[in-house]
């Protein structure tokens with residue numbers, strides 16, 4: 001009899017998402033999830049060995065999953081993980097009716113976090129970010145995209161990218177780095193956004209050579225960067241081998257999503273005020289919409305992305321936390337719930353958005369995002385009888401066990417890493 005390092009036995013549901021690695025999923029239904037009822041998963045050498053019912057495989061380590069749901073670890077494809085300090089003071093300003101752009105113009109928002117992040121050394125940034133990663137792992141996230149963007153000059157942006165690299169090497173969670181130096185215009189470049197874009201472009205060769213980032217992102221927004229500036233930076237990034245991502249249509253529509261389609265960006269993020277034509281254009285071009293329902297929630301805004309219209313217009317959708325000092329959550333479970341209740345996504349669409357489509361959005365669909373033989377063993381066990389409980393029973397942590405690259409890193413909801 002073959003033997004495995006670990007077997008997850010008799011789960012009420014194993015959400016395998018088998019056969020979804022080739023392209024981002026559109027038109028999702030229950031069949032897409034490829035559920036095995038009463039299923040087992042065998043793990044060996046950090047990989048998934050076999051998935052099925054009543055596997056005839058032995059192992060010294062067996063976890064009984066009776067009554068539970070087993071699924072791929074969550075992939076969080078959009079975070080601003082590295083920042084110092086916090087901005088709880090802005091809640092009061094929001095309650096008084098101040099908008100995001102007003103808070104930013106008053107020296108709050110990204111500017112304030114930039115001040116704290118520039119002051120922090122690498123050790124402090126590591127300590128603060130590690131705590132967030134620990135929480136993410138406890139909540140079932142096993143792969144995280146992390147953006148720079150609170151340094152806003154050469155030295156501090158590089159410092160942040162190096163912290164991401166160091167965390168990737170030391171923490172069980174895999175980190176995918178994105179260079180987002182063009183997150184805001186720092187005070188020393190006020191009135192000279194084009195000069196700032198030149199500076200960001202001049203950093204690209206070094207970043208690419210040192211493999212400090214896989215993607216480049218920019219905040220295309222009123223009072224931040226224009227569509228033209230975004231195009232200049234992202235095309236330069238592509239020439240240096242970085243994939244393009246763009247924060248588009250979060251508050252005002254500057255045509256960032258048209259740009260995403262035209263340059264073949266891997267994803268466009270936020271999309272709260274995107275129009276139907278732009279959705280169609282992105283759907284046709286294969287740009288994945290990364291939706292961040294935590295952000296309008298934290299901004300107390302009525303405008304949530306129109307997920308249903310995006311799906312009708314042929315877009316594949318992924319979900320992410322946007323973890324940042326404005327929208328601070330580590331929980332993809334909370335995001336799944338918001339996606340269903342506020343974006344009107346189905347539980348199936350939300351599960352796909354938080355796993356395989358999220359993996360597609362960071363070019364990791366061959367490695368993670370589904371439970372299939374040969375894929376990395378990034379698996380979670382949730383104490384719920386079926387996946388619909390994920391959005392339905394919200395505000396708590398359902399994750400009991402987390403397997404990362406075949407190792408048990410969370411057991412009985414407690415860290416063992």
Ligand code: NIG
Nearest residue numbers: 109110219295322324325326
């Ligand atoms: O994606 N919109 C730009 N960046 C972040 C917010 C950053 C911040 O407020 O610190 C976002 O929502």
Ligand code: FE
Nearest residue numbers: 078080247322
């Ligand atoms: Fe963001």
